[in-house]
Amino acid sequence: MRRGSRKGGACRGSRLPATAGPAMGSRLRLCGAALAMAGGAALAAWAWARLRGRGAGRGEPPAPRLGPVPSIGVAPQGKRQGRQILVLGLDGAGKSSLLQALATNQVKRSLAPTEGFNAVCIATEESQMEFLEIGGSESLRSYWKMYLPQVLLLIYVVDSADHARLPVAKQLLHQLVENNSTLPVVVLAHKQDLEGAYCITDIHDALALSDIGDKRKMFLIGTHVAEDGSEISSSMKDAKELIAELFLEMQ
Numbered sequence: 001m002r003r004g005s006r007k008g009g010a011c012r013g014s015r016l017p018a019t020a021g022p023a024m025g026s027r028l029r030l031c032g033a034a035l036a037m038a039g040g041a042a043l044a045a046w047a048w049a050r051l052r053g054r055g056a057g058r059g060e061p062p063a064p065r066l067g068p069v070p071s072i073g074v075a076p077q078g079k080r081q082g083r084q085i086l087v088l089g090l091d092g093a094g095k096s097s098l099l100q101a102l103a104t105n106q107v108k109r110s111l112a113p114t115e116g117f118n119a120v121c122i123a124t125e126e127s128q129m130e131f132l133e134i135g136g137s138e139s140l141r142s143y144w145k146m147y148l149p150q151v152l153l154l155i156y157v158v159d160s161a162d163h164a165r166l167p168v169a170k171q172l173l174h175q176l177v178e179n180n181s182t183l184p185v186v187v188l189a190h191k192q193d194l195e196g197a198y199c200i201t202d203i204h205d206a207l208a209l210s211d212i213g214d215k216r217k218m219f220l221i222g223t224h225v226a227e228d229g230s231e232i233s234s235s236m237k238d239a240k241e242l243i244a245e246l247f248l249e250m251q
């Protein structure tokens with residue numbers, strides 16, 4: 001892809017500015033340059049319950065036997081016709097907070113874990129992107145793989161300061177994509193504001209991203225949502241624009 005300055009970013013201790021690190025691997029792009037986002041974003045969020053006609057709100061427990069997400073992106077006869085962007089990552093990684101910030105361009109951190117699904121639609125001038133977050137708690141991870149065949153793009157969020165669980169995050173990511181060699185993946189090395197957060201070069205190594213396959217498009221971006229009420233950072237804008245471009249390419 002065309003974008004993304006590849007500034008020679010050294011990995012300096014605990015904090016990573018929203019600039020890119022060195023290129024790593026032929027298909028991996030590290031993005032960080034500030035980019036203007038065209039068009040306004042409109043938020044329309046539905047919780048899983050709403051998709052099932054039970055009203056809005058998040059935090060509904062999953063149905064005991066969970067079927068495919070209805071009404072959007074269900075592919076008949078196994079064909080990939082979905083238009084969704086799947087957002088996965090361990091519990092607490094920051095998926096809901098990220099989605100909220102991407103949708104509103106304002107920081108508002110999530111307070112409650114997603115106990116099922118969280119569907120968010122973000123409209124730009126060029127497209128309407130449908131994001132589907134599945135909660136990251138252990139009980140929900142078995143559902144993650146079910147949705148892969150019907151998505152255009154996987155966004156995988158990691159808490160860059162949660163060093164202890166990076167091996168689990170890595171294992172789950174590798175399991176997710178092992179049978180899908182072309183699905184584009186955007187890894188968000190989130191919570192870059194925290195002391196002790198690994199920089200993107202460390203995240204790249206910790207997740208062994210170079211082993212994920214060289215056929216797919218893969219990107220790694222450092223992100224954070226800092227102060228409630230503030231405008232989103234340039235790295236978040238980069239992430240949003242990159243996702244929008246990938247989404248358009250995958251149509």
Ligand SMILES: Nc1nc2c(ncn2[C@@H]2O[C@H](COP(=O)(O)OP(=O)(O)OP(=O)(O)O)[C@@H](O)[C@H]2O)c(=O)[nH]1
Pocket residue numbers: 089090091092093094095096097098109110111112113114115134135136137157190191192193194223224225226
């Ligand atoms: N310091 C810091 N905290 C963050 C950031 N993003 C989210 N958080 C906090 O991290 C916690 C978890 O955030 P969520 O967005 O709920 O995480 P999640 O990945 O959706 O978690 P599940 O829904 O349980 O899978 C919340 O307390 C957020 O306020 C960030 O960029 N920096």
Ligand SMILES: [Mg+2]
Pocket residue numbers: 095096097110112113114118133135
């Ligand atoms: Mg969540």
